[in-house]
Amino acid sequence: MTEKRIPQTDLDRLLARLRQRAAVYAPAEDGTGEVVLAALSGKESVTLEYRNFRLSPKALVLPQNQTLLCFKDGQAEEPRLPEGETILFGVRPCDARALLALDQVFLNGNPHDPYYARLRSGATVITLACARPMSSCFCTSVGGGPGDGTGADVLAVALAGDLLLRAETSKGEALLASLADLLSDATPAAVKEAQEQVRAAEDPMTPVKVDGSAERLRQAYDSPLWEAASRKCLGCGTCSFLCPTCHCFDITDEVRGGAGRRVRTWDCCAYPLFTLHASGHNPRPTPKERWRQRIMHKFRYAVENFDRLFCVGCGRCIRHCPASLDLRTVLKEVGA
C-alpha cells in the first residue's frame, strides 16, 4: 500500500495534471457560496474547507435522468455510452462507501446494468478524510469512519500543510504512480498525524445501535411506532434523493413525433405512486408503510440480501428533512 504526500499548495498542479487524462470533479464554491463537487474547468478555486456536499456523488454513476433507449421512427436503439474517465476528488468516506452498495445492486446482480457499469468503471475515487463531522453524522455506527478508505481508490488526509495520499486499490496505486514526480514519500510523522486526526474526528459522533438491526426490525414490523414516526412525513422524497445509497428508479418515455427516448429517473418509495397498481390497489397505501419500507430496506432487507447496511451514516436525510425526521431516533424507538 503506497503512501505519499504532496504540499497542499501544489493541489492545483495535481488537479491540473489529472484534468489532462479525465474529467475531474473537486470541491469548489458554486455561485451561491456553497461548496459542491464541481466539474473542474481550471477556473474554479478548489477548497478543502467543507464538511460534506449537500448532494451525494451518486449522480455521477447513477444520473438523476439517464437515457436507456433512443427512439427513431418507432424503433428502439441503444444510446451511445459516455466515453472517457472521471476522477472524483474530495468525496467523503461515507459517500465512497455508498458506492459499494450501489455496486451490489447494479453490478453484482444478474444481469449487470450496462449504463451504471460504464460510468462506474470509468470513475476513480479520491476520498478526503473528515476532520470535523457534523451533528447529523453517524458513520462510525454503520461500519464506516472519518478515515475509512472503503470504496475509495485513494484515501487523502489533509494535514496541517500536506495532503497525505494512500492507495486503496490497484487503480489507486496506478494513479499515484502516474503522479510520482509531484509526490514524495509519506513520513512516519505525517502518517501518525493523519491517524490522530481521524481518531479525533470519531469522538464527537453519538453512537447509534445498528448491530443486529435486521433481526430487531423483523420483530418490530407491526410496531405502532411506525405510525407515530411517519406522522410528520411529507412524502417529499428529499431523503431518498440526497441519500447516497438510495437507487430506486422509474422508467418513462419522452417522445415528440416519432423521436425521443426511454429514460430512467430517480424515484422514491415515499411516494404514493411508487407502488400504485393500475387497478387502483396500493400495497403500501399510507406514509406508515412507506416510511417503514425505507427503513426496512436499508437496515433489514439489504442485510438479508447482501449482508450490507444500505446506510453509510452521512446524515443527509436528517439534516435536510423539512419535517426534522431523524432515522436515528426511529431506530432507537423501534428497538433496532
Add this chain to the structure above:
Amino acid sequence: MARNPYLPYPARLEETIVENDAKDIKTFRLAFDDPAGAAEFQYLPGQFAELSLPGMGEAPFGIASSPTETGRLLFSVKRTGLFTAELHSIEPGARIGVRGPMGKPFPWDRVAGKDLLIIGGGFAFTTLRSAIVYILDPANRSRFGSVLAVYGARTPGELMYRADLAAWQKRDDIGVHLTVDKPDQNWTQHVGVVTAVLETLTPSARNTLAIVCGPPIMIKFTLLTLSKLGFSDDAIILSLEMRMKCGIGKCGRCNIGSKFVCTDGPVFTREELKTLPVEY
C-alpha cells in the same frame, strides 16, 4: 458481450383477439422481427415479459402462450391505463417491443409426477392457460398426473379462452370446471364462486400441488378452502401482481421484504409468502 437488458426484442402485432363481452380484455399474438430474438426468448409457463410501445412506455404481463406453441407468443391484457389503452388500439403490423422472459416460472420440476389442481379467477387466467397448454402437450402430458382445473368469472361472457376451454372439456385427460357468479339463459355449468365448486369436488390433497391465480378476494377464500382440503402451505403455488419497471431486480419497485417479485417471483409458494410482509 451480454445483451443490454433494457433493450427490447423488436416484434410486431400479428393478431388481436377480443376475449370477453366487455371487450376490455384482448389477446395479442406477437411475432419477433428477428429469428435470433425468437430463439433467445426461451420461456416456461408462469414467466412474464415487458411489452413496450415507443413513446407509450412499458409494462409487465404474464405470458399466455405455452412454449410448446411454437411461433405463437400470446399476451392477454385488460385495458386499464394509458399503455394498455394504446395497446388495445394498435393494428396488426404495429411495432411492439418485448423484453424477457422474466421471473421464475411455475416450479415444473416439482410438479412432475404430481397431480395438479389449477384454480383461476377472472382475467388472471393467462399464465394458467400457458400452464394447461404446456401440460396437455403430447410431449409433456405423461410427466404429470391427473389435472383438475376450476375457473370462475362473473358472467359467461367474461370467461377468457372460450375455444380452448371447450376443447379441453372434450378431453379425458383433464377435468375442467367452469363457474360464473351470474349465469345467462344458455349457461349449463356451475354457478357460484370457485370455492363452492371446490367444496363440491373435494379434490384430494394427496400428492397434489395447487396453482392459484385470481383477484385478491378469490385468493383469500380459496386459500381457506385449500387448507380445509388438506393442502399444505408448501403445496399451494401463487403468482403475485406488483407494479414493476425494470423487471431485472434493480429499480426497487416490486420489492417486498427481502424479495423482488420480478426476479424472485412472481411465482411463490404460500409458505414463502408467509415469510414476507403482506405488501402485495
